[in-house]
């Protein structure tokens with residue numbers, strides 16, 4: 001599903017106006033207004049009353065009201081340390097050696113619960129209440145209160161532009177004769193207006209001060225090598241990079257409602273599951289992933305976690321994944337988007353980037369039906385890229401009758417059914433051996449009709465063969481837009 005935080009990704013843009021920079025503030029305000037106005041087009045009020053979106057967004061405080069309450073002291077803000085989020089990255093092997101993708105974000109977290117000199121906990125609690133919708137932070141268990149404060153202060157981080165980042169890489173799992181490899185990469189550009197750098201850079205083959213090429217040769221190994229990544233700018237930038245040889249399998253998985261229980265199709269639950277409760281894995285998914293991790297030790301799979309949750313929430317997602325699932329690289333929603341089109345194409349861009357980087361690896365794409373961009377982009381990628389081997393989608397309706405979210409299967413029309421499977425529970429995936437080319441469990445019977453499913457009021461768009469006409473698209477897409485629009489309206 002669209003992460004609940006995706007909706008909230010609009011918030012920091014407007015809260016960044018707490019930093020005095022009039023030009024930037026005007027730009028941000030205009031951008032937000034453009035986005036919201038763009039989204040408002042075509043939304044039908046009846047979609048709301050049909051129950052796609054419960055009315056819990058009513059009566060929420062507006063962002064400017066919250067921002068005023070923050071009362072951030074400028075001198076304290078100036079002194080607060082710059083922090084760096086380094087996305088765990090991947091590298092492909094080229095004729096010039098390893099080509100490493102690095103995506104980093106520099107920010108300050110003025111509402112950090114570790115530093116109450118800038119805002120008080122009472123202020124942070126008021127901000128947290130916005131994300132808890134009908135709940136008050138005082139109604140939560142103490143550890144849930146901590147979670148809510150933690151994620152709220154992360155989501156309200158303020159991007160830092162013009163920061164020079166450097167990265168020190170060291171071999172994480174020293175193999176024989178490899179232990180002395182380290183490299184320093186000074187990023188060629190400074191962080192942009194949204195605090196980000198993102199790109200590929202060639203890693204040196206020889207260690208600093210050394211003569212021998214002691215980093216693994218990607219054409220000579222099937223093993224994945226993990227590097228430690230540090231930045232001198234901040235201790236918070238510790239991360240990993242994965243050197244991935246050209247051939248083998250990459251399991252690319254979404255996170256919300258497939259690896260963890262989010263229930264965004266029930267927004268109040270989605271917010272509580274994200275902002276208050278501890279993250280919980282979905283059934284025995286971790287067991288399946290652990291099996292796959294060990295399935296082909298001679299040519300291990302790589303795991304890439306691709307969620308469109310906003311960058312600000314990445315640390316919580318990484319902490320959860322790394323303590324329940326195999327280590328791997330990550331993509332989350334970059335801040336660097338401004339138009340509605342870009343907003344909706346983030347998953348497409350990120351999926352295509354990794355598919356293009358590993359043209360000879362076979363990809364298994366995993367997600368769920370409540371995520372409209374997964375439903376569109378996974379089959380589109382399978383049609384456009386030969387290296388997509390399988391698509392595995394959890395049919396959320398089969399295990400949760402409270403899922404009222406419509407989804408469109410028409411993207412799968414024309415795709416070989418041997419390539420994809422709609423499944424019910426993790427056990428349906430048990431024993432699938434991707435290295436041997438498995439994609440489907442023969443005992444799972446999924447009969448797919450192409451078109452909108454799970455529409456409110458039992459509308460059946462399969463009738464008469466009209467499966468993806470404009471009226472249907474309007475209903476489904478506007479379901480998503482209503483959610484975003486509603487968030488946007490109270491932000492205004």
Ligand SMILES: *[C@@H]1O[C@H](CO)[C@@H](O)[C@H](O)[C@H]1NC(C)=O
Nearest residue numbers: 076079080081114115117118
């Ligand atoms: C807390 O904020 C002060 C400035 O108000 C800063 O000097 C200090 O380094 C910060 N401490 C931490 C742990 O972030």
Ligand SMILES: *[C@@H]1O[C@H](CO)[C@@H](O)[C@H](O)[C@H]1NC(C)=O
Nearest residue numbers: 175176177178179212213214
């Ligand atoms: C490690 O280095 C030693 C001495 O240079 C060499 O004999 C040995 O073959 C090397 N081992 C590997 C796995 O490269």
Ligand SMILES: *[C@@H]1O[C@H](CO)[C@@H](O)[C@H](O)[C@H]1NC(C)=O
Nearest residue numbers: 192195196197198199336337
């Ligand atoms: C952000 O987008 C702008 C405009 O497309 C581009 O120039 C810039 O390089 C991007 N920054 C990052 C970090 O991708």
Ligand SMILES: *[C@@H]1O[C@H](CO)[C@@H](O)[C@H](O)[C@H]1NC(C)=O
Nearest residue numbers: 229230234235236237238239
């Ligand atoms: C990051 O790594 C450095 C170098 O190993 C270490 O000194 C530091 O404590 C680490 N920081 C955190 C927050 O773990």
Ligand SMILES: *[C@@H]1O[C@H](CO)[C@@H](O)[C@H](O)[C@H]1NC(C)=O
Nearest residue numbers: 146147150151315316317319
């Ligand atoms: C806050 O969240 C970060 C990232 O998930 C985590 O490392 C940290 O331990 C959390 N702090 C508390 C007090 O929960």
Ligand SMILES: *[C@@H]1O[C@H](CO)[C@@H](O)[C@H](O)[C@H]1NC(C)=O
Nearest residue numbers: 092093094099356357358359
């Ligand atoms: C490595 O990745 C880059 C960036 O996606 C891509 O342009 C290039 O073709 C890839 N090289 C190989 C050999 O796969």
Ligand SMILES: *[C@@H]1O[C@H](CO)[C@@H](O)[C@H](O)[C@H]1NC(C)=O
Nearest residue numbers: 395397398409422446447448
């Ligand atoms: C998902 O499950 C529901 C409920 O069992 C079913 O009606 C629907 O056809 C399934 N969708 C797909 C794409 O298999």
Ligand SMILES: *[C@@H]1O[C@H](CO)[C@@H](O)[C@H](O)[C@H]1NC(C)=O
Nearest residue numbers: 427428429430431441443444
């Ligand atoms: C297929 O699905 C069934 C039902 O969930 C499960 O019991 C079985 O382990 C799965 N795997 C295989 C290889 O049959």
Ligand SMILES: *[C@@H]1O[C@H](CO)[C@@H](O)[C@H](O)[C@H]1NC(C)=O
Nearest residue numbers: 449458460461462463464465
């Ligand atoms: C929807 O219409 C199709 C085609 O007429 C039919 O096969 C299917 O059973 C209908 N589904 C529902 C839920 O009524």
